[in-house]
Amino acid sequence: MEFNGPSQDAILTDPKVIGKSTRRIDGPLKTTGTAPYAYERHDVVPNQAYGYVLGAGIAKGRITAMNLEDARKAPGVIAIVAATEHEPVGSSDFNHAPLFGGRKIAHYHQAIACVVAETFEEARAAAAMIRTSYEPEDGTYDLAKVAPSAELEKGGWGDARSDRGDFEATFGAAAEKLDQHYTTPDESHAMMEPMATIAAWDGDRLTVWTSNQMINWGKESLASILSIPEDKIRVDSPYIGGGFGGKLFVRADAVMAALAAKAAKRPVKVMLQRPLIFNNTTHRPATIQRVRIGTDKQGRIQAIAHECWSGNITGQDGENATAQTNHMYAGDDRMTASYVTQLDLPEGNAMRAPGEAPGHMGLEVAIDEMAEKLGMDPIEFRILNEPKTMPAHPDRKFSERHLVRCLREGGERFGWSKRQAKPASVSDGRWLVGMGVSAGFRGAPTTKSAARVALDGNGGAKVTTDMTDIGTGSYTIIAQTAAECLGLPLEKVSVVLGDSAFPVSSGSGGQWGAASSTAGVYAACIELHRSIAQKLGIDPQTIRFEDGRVIGAGKTVPLSDLGQLAATGEIDFGDYKKGYDIGTYAGHFCEVGVDRYTGEIRIRRMLAVCDAGRILNPLSARSQVIGAMTMAAGATLMEELAVDKRFGYFVNHDLASYEVPVHADIPHQEVVFLDTPDPYSTPLQAKGVGELGICGPTAAIANAVYNATGIRVREYPITLDKMIDQLPQV
Amino acid sequence: MDDRDLAVSRRGVLAAGAASVAVSQVPLSRAGAADSTAKPAQQAVRLSVNGKAHDLTLDTRTTLLDTLREHLQLTGTKKGCDHGQCGACTVLVNGQRINSCLSLAVMHQGDEVTTVEGLGTPDKLHPMQHAFVEHDAYQCGYCTPGQICSAVAVLDEIRKGVPSHVTSDLTGTMQPTNIEMRERMSGNICRCGAYSNIAEAMAQVAEG
Numbered sequence: 001m002e003f004n005g006p007s008q009d010a011i012l013t014d015p016k017v018i019g020k021s022t023r024r025i026d027g028p029l030k031t032t033g034t035a036p037y038a039y040e041r042h043d044v045v046p047n048q049a050y051g052y053v054l055g056a057g058i059a060k061g062r063i064t065a066m067n068l069e070d071a072r073k074a075p076g077v078i079a080i081v082a083a084t085e086h087e088p089v090g091s092s093d094f095n096h097a098p099l100f101g102g103r104k105i106a107h108y109h110q111a112i113a114c115v116v117a118e119t120f121e122e123a124r125a126a127a128a129m130i131r132t133s134y135e136p137e138d139g140t141y142d143l144a145k146v147a148p149s150a151e152l153e154k155g156g157w158g159d160a161r162s163d164r165g166d167f168e169a170t171f172g173a174a175a176e177k178l179d180q181h182y183t184t185p186d187e188s189h190a191m192m193e194p195m196a197t198i199a200a201w202d203g204d205r206l207t208v209w210t211s212n213q214m215i216n217w218g219k220e221s222l223a224s225i226l227s228i229p230e231d232k233i234r235v236d237s238p239y240i241g242g243g244f245g246g247k248l249f250v251r252a253d254a255v256m257a258a259l260a261a262k263a264a265k266r267p268v269k270v271m272l273q274r275p276l277i278f279n280n281t282t283h284r285p286a287t288i289q290r291v292r293i294g295t296d297k298q299g300r301i302q303a304i305a306h307e308c309w310s311g312n313i314t315g316q317d318g319e320n321a322t323a324q325t326n327h328m329y330a331g332d333d334r335m336t337a338s339y340v341t342q343l344d345l346p347e348g349n350a351m352r353a354p355g356e357a358p359g360h361m362g363l364e365v366a367i368d369e370m371a372e373k374l375g376m377d378p379i380e381f382r383i384l385n386e387p388k389t390m391p392a393h394p395d396r397k398f399s400e401r402h403l404v405r406c407l408r409e410g411g412e413r414f415g416w417s418k419r420q421a422k423p424a425s426v427s428d429g430r431w432l433v434g435m436g437v438s439a440g441f442r443g444a445p446t447t448k449s450a451a452r453v454a455l456d457g458n459g460g461a462k463v464t465t466d467m468t469d470i471g472t473g474s475y476t477i478i479a480q481t482a483a484e485c486l487g488l489p490l491e492k493v494s495v496v497l498g499d500s501a502f503p504v505s506s507g508s509g510g511q512w513g514a515a516s517s518t519a520g521v522y523a524a525c526i527e528l529h530r531s532i533a534q535k536l537g538i539d540p541q542t543i544r545f546e547d548g549r550v551i552g553a554g555k556t557v558p559l560s561d562l563g564q565l566a567a568t569g570e571i572d573f574g575d576y577k578k579g580y581d582i583g584t585y586a587g588h589f590c591e592v593g594v595d596r597y598t599g600e601i602r603i604r605r606m607l608a609v610c611d612a613g614r615i616l617n618p619l620s621a622r623s624q625v626i627g628a629m630t631m632a633a634g635a636t637l638m639e640e641l642a643v644d645k646r647f648g649y650f651v652n653h654d655l656a657s658y659e660v661p662v663h664a665d666i667p668h669q670e671v672v673f674l675d676t677p678d679p680y681s682t683p684l685q686a687k688g689v690g691e692l693g694i695c696g697p698t699a700a701i702a703n704a705v706y707n708a709t710g711i712r713v714r715e716y717p718i719t720l721d722k723m724i725d726q727l728p729q730v
Numbered sequence: 731m732d733d734r735d736l737a738v739s740r741r742g743v744l745a746a747g748a749a750s751v752a753v754s755q756v757p758l759s760r761a762g763a764a765d766s767t768a769k770p771a772q773q774a775v776r777l778s779v780n781g782k783a784h785d786l787t788l789d790t791r792t793t794l795l796d797t798l799r800e801h802l803q804l805t806g807t808k809k810g811c812d813h814g815q816c817g818a819c820t821v822l823v824n825g826q827r828i829n830s831c832l833s834l835a836v837m838h839q840g841d842e843v844t845t846v847e848g849l850g851t852p853d854k855l856h857p858m859q860h861a862f863v864e865h866d867a868y869q870c871g872y873c874t875p876g877q878i879c880s881a882v883a884v885l886d887e888i889r890k891g892v893p894s895h896v897t898s899d900l901t902g903t904m905q906p907t908n909i910e911m912r913e914r915m916s917g918n919i920c921r922c923g924a925y926s927n928i929a930e931a932m933a934q935v936a937e938g
Contacts, residue, residue: 027863028852030871031878033806033845040805070766120800121770121791129766192810192818192872192921241808241872242921274811471870471922623866623924630923655815655919663915666925668908 001523004574006679012614017483017490018684021619025495026239026475035239038211039196039271044236045207048198049078049116051260051270052123053252054130055109055280059648060139060344063103063112063132070129071115076122079263081256082130083112089259092221094249096314097347099225100256105134107313107346108649109279111252116264139344140311141648143286147309150339156317157354158338162326162392165333167292171303174294178370182291182362182714184321186641186650187284188658189351193241194274195281199257200267207234210254213243214507215466219500221250226258237498240508243470244631245350248509251281278346278653283641285310285319285348289362293331299374301331301385306363308338315342323355324441324695325363326392327583329385334392344648350509352631353691356442357698361635361716364438364699369712372421378703379407379416382439390581399580399680402611403439406587406674410609411437413672414589423710424728431593432728433604434708440586440696444613444678444687445512446573449520450503453482453528454566459548459559460492463524467505467517468498471627472690473620474508474517480616481518481684485525486559487545503568511584511688516571518616519682524569531567571683580680584612584687588629588696592704599720599727601637601705606697607670613687614677621689626669628693634661635694636701638717773836779804780848790836794828795819797835798845806846806875810919817918820876820883821845827883829917846875849882858882861931869922877918881932884914888936906936 012018029035042048056063066084071077081100088101098104100111113130117123140146153160171177197210206228212218215235223230240247253270261268272280287310294303306325310318322336338355351357371381383404390396411417419435420426426433451465463482469475479493486493496502503524506516533540538552550557589607594600608625615621638659641650652658677685698716706712711726770789777784779802786801795812798804798821807830810818814832821830822844850856855863858878868874887894888906896913897904904910911932912925920928 023863024866026871027866027868028855028859030868030874031846031855031859031862032850032852033804033808033847033875034852035871036805037808037872039809040799042803042805074766075769119789119792120796121789125770125791126766190921192816192870192919193808194810240870242870244921271809274813274815471868473869619866620869623869623922623927626926627869627923630925631921654813655811656813660919660921661923661925662917662919663912663925663928664909666912666923668929669926 001526001569002572002574003519003683004576007683007685008679009683011484012685015484017480018616019614022476022480022490022617024473024476024620025479037193037239037241038198038209038237039269041198041209044198044209045200045267048267048269049118049264050120050123051114051116051257051268052127053111053256053270053272053276054113054127055276056105056112057132058105058134058136059108061105061134061136063105064135065133067131071126074122074126074129076118077115077126078118079116079260081114081259081263089255090225090227092224094217094221099252107279107344109276111256111280114256114260114270116260116268139648141343141345141643141645143311143343144288146311146341147288150309150341153318153320153338153340154316156320156338158320158323159326159336161337163335164392167303167305167333167335170333171292171294171305174302175297176295176374178293178366178373180291180366180369180714182289182365184287184358184361184716186286186643187351187635187639188278188641189244189246190655190658190660191242191244191246194272194277195247195251195253196271197254197257198267198269199261201261204228205232206258207236208254208258209236211240211247212237213240213247213468213470213509215468215498215500216504217507218250222254225250225255235500237468240468240470243508244352245354245509246281248350275654278641278650278658282347282349284351285312287319287321287358289321291362291366293366293370295370295374299376299381299384301329303333304329304331305335311341311343312348313343313345316340318348319358320355321359321362324359327390327441327581328439330387330391345643352628353442353694357635357694360438360440360696361698361702364696365702368703378437379411382407396579396581399582400676400678401583401585402674402676403585406585406609406611407439410587410589410607414607419707423707428593430596432596432708433591433593434704434706435591436700436703436707438588438696438699438703440588440692442511442584442692442695444515444582444584444681445510446516446519446682447506447512448570448572449506449516450568450570451505451521451524452503452566452568453521453524455559455562455564457560457564460494461486461488462494462496463521464496464502465505465517465520466498466500466502468508470508472508472513472624473617474513476620477514477518477616478521481521482525485522485545488548511691514616514688515682515686518684518686519571520569522683523571524567527567527569528565531565532562535562577680582678582681584689584692586610586692586696588700590697590700590704592701592708594705594708596727596730599723601718601720603633603665603667603701605667608693608697609672609674610689610692611674611676612689612692613681614685615673616684616686618673621673622671624690625671625693628690629669629697630661630666632694632697633665633701636698636716636718640717775836775839777835777838777841777843779843780845788835790834792835793831794833794835794838795830798830804845804847808872808875810873817880818873818876820879820918822879822883827880846878849878858935861934865927865931867924867927867931869924873918873920877920877928880915880918884911885932885936887914
């Protein structure tokens with residue numbers, strides 16, 4: 001089914017299941033420990049052996065020798081796959097750093113061996129007996145040092161450069177100007193479930209039970225990496241313990257498990273040990289950003305520029321923090337540019353809202369700074385500069401955009417009128433208290449997605465698709481969609497996900513999953529409607545589905561009478577969308593307290609008001625947003641992969657030293673969804689929301705810290721050591 | 731290795747230390763005298779898990795976590811870090827919560843272990859499991875068993891008057907306040923960020 005015009009389906013006039021707050025259908029499994037994650041699938045194949053991955057001890061250079069003798073003799077050892085004894089594996093469209101094989105080391109903790117043994121303890125002990133010597137080479141690890149030689153990004157997620165009018169001239173002549181730099185550090189996804197895979201060969205057929213967000217990409221990649229045909233591979237990933245972009249791509253766990261299983265001639269399970277993950281897998285690259293804004297005396301933006309410098313192992317694509325700037329504020333003369341330089345750190349790749357998440361940490365603080373320069377309220381400054389069409393491409397209309405409402409209604413709910421514009425003027429005992437605001441933008445991409453819907457002959461239906469649920473609530477919104485379309489109660493619908501044997505879906509990434517995969521299920525249901533209509537001799541235009549029955553042409557037939565009828569459908573999105581700027585928008589608010597003696601920052605309140613299309617399940621959508629607000633708190637106040645510029649690796653590669661927010665850091669969080677379905681987005685008028693939540697709370701926190709203290713920290717994370725010498729006199 | 735690695739500096743020591751954590755940096759010459767072919771020591775241990783007795787003979791290096799997950803195939807208890815840094819492996823031992831990854835199974839002779847599977851089942855949820863479902867106090871679900879075991883133990887600690895870092899009155903009756911619960915739950919990381927909902931689920935159970 002091609003979606004090539006605004007949605008008008010009658011299903012949406014009075015939905016009974018879609019849009020209702022619905023407990024997750026997988027909740028009883030997840031809360032009782034009975035949902036099986038990749039490493040836990042004892043039942044799928046017998047005789048599983050344990051693999052333990054060894055990482056390189058240098059960042060760049062060559063392995064000169066690997067002594068495997070003791071490890072091979074160690075008790076319980078079945079096989080060892082070692083880089084020096086194995087040709088480099090292939091690459092794929094989705095992988096940049098080499099995953100395994102050969103003597104060349106491209107980054108620290110690159111996989112160099114996998115030891116297979118009867119038990120985990122034996123595999124780990126034997127891995128420690130491998131002795132590797134290296135010939136290190138000098139590498140480039142310092143972004144700030146090499147940034148001046150960076151070139152325009154190639155092949156990234158957004159526009160490498162965009163220009164409209166004459167930015168330089170207009171900025172030069174502007175009445176009021178801001179020109180500031182901001183830096184964001186390298187960050188790690190740090191999802192709770194480590195990358196893990198069980199691999200088993202049956203002749204030339206490979207099955208991997210793994211933890212991956214994108215089943216079909218995974219299948220394609222494994223085929224290309226291992227040089228085997230795609231149709232010989234099955235990927236299964238029904239439960240995924242978090243991804244945030246870190247599991248978009250096949251990583252060393254899957255590759256090593258497959259190679260090790262071949263060598264051991266039996267199934268092998270591999271979990272990347274936590275200290276390996278930070279350097280072995282991908283991360284969000286650090287950025288250096290420059291924002292320039294020029295306005296007239298009344299605060300109307302006339303010129304705006306956002307530039308970003310980042311680095312990556314490819315030297316091609318990095319973290320494009322300018323991505324949101326083309327969509328957000330008016331201004332006739334403008335430019336954005338994303339420059340990338342080559343670094344020998346581990347591979348940088350997508351992490352939740354790539355580009356836009358750190359982009360807001362620059363742009364939305366610059367907006368706050370500019371408002372203060374102008375003596376304007378930061379909400380009013382934003383509203384004054386709300387564009388009528390997409391600012392970088394004025395011929396593109398907005399489909400639905402309610403950013404002004406997000407800011408206004410958010411301000412009222414949050415008590416913004418009580419904010420003191422003068423920093424460091426509100427106290428609560430030892431705490432300096434401040435409020436901050438940020439606008440939020442994240443695109444609303446959609447992509448092709450298919451599903452199969454089958455009646456079970458007993459009045460129920462089963463949906464199968466290779467879509468994944470990475471905590472996002474896919475199981476439930478897919479069940480809601482099928483229940484709505486087939487007139488069934490939710491409990492009559494079962495959903496099976498994550499198996500490459502099923503129709504290919506959008507997968508989970510880029511905030512496209514919820515909107516695209518439910519559109520695919522809708523398409524399958526429409527196909528099923530057609531088959532049922534044909535079978536019963538009812539006009540497909542008039543057929544209705546209510547309370548487990550099919551109604552039309554004077555007939556009422558229970559679904560259970562139709563046998564095991566099934567249909568596969570696919571949604572494809574037509575070109576018509578290209579004429580519109582389809583986005584999601586938010587107003588983010590935060591109140592912080594800063595200890596006037598120590599500079600300790602505590603978040604007191606957070607609010608997000610979101611405009612993100614039809615909200616399919618407000619309960620799980622809210623969880624997406626509060627989760628993103630929590631990750632935003634981490635990005636603003638604590639998260640930083642510390643680069644050792646001498647040895648070329650991330651030093652703090654575990655969960656104690658890479659600090660993420662914990663319970664004590666996060667107070668009650670409020671989320672409000674505006675009722676703003678977008679007919680231009682999908683047949684269900686839905687958009688994603690999981691990445692919108694991390695676009696802006698960062699800057700709202702940073703702006704609140706400034707409002708509390710009068711100290712503007714432009715180098716994230718904002719930690720007390722950057723503030724303590726500037727705190728107001730007690 | 732080149733001589734940069736031999737220069738003694740705090741950073742150099744840190745780097746080498748970090749590398750050895752991930753078992754990747756052993757000098758080419760024999761580091762230890764231990765015979766690599768020696769059979770691992772085995773020891774018998776009797777554990778009660780969720781009310782059921784198990785007599786096991788284990789490699790003494792086996793953690794309680796891996797005993798549960800790999801030997802008893804009770805995979806509800808999760809491995810997030812294997813280092814005591816994330817709390818995903820939290821179980822109750824004789825009623826007290828511990829990180830099962832930081833504890834060897836052979837240290838638990840005769841102990842009563844309760845895992846998330848022992849609290850409730852999909853058809854018969856424990857009140858805390860039910861509250862987690864109702865408040866959507868989870869997303870990916872991987873930290874959830876640890877959060878639930880911790881949450882059950884935290885309310886018990888508060889009932890018994892065990893103080894925490896944020897307890898203001900050590901002599902009065904302890905209350906399950908929002909901050910008291912959050913402080914005690916801070917060893918259980920949830921990267922999906924369900925904290926606000928977990929606090930509400932716990933408050934509901936605490937109020938009865």
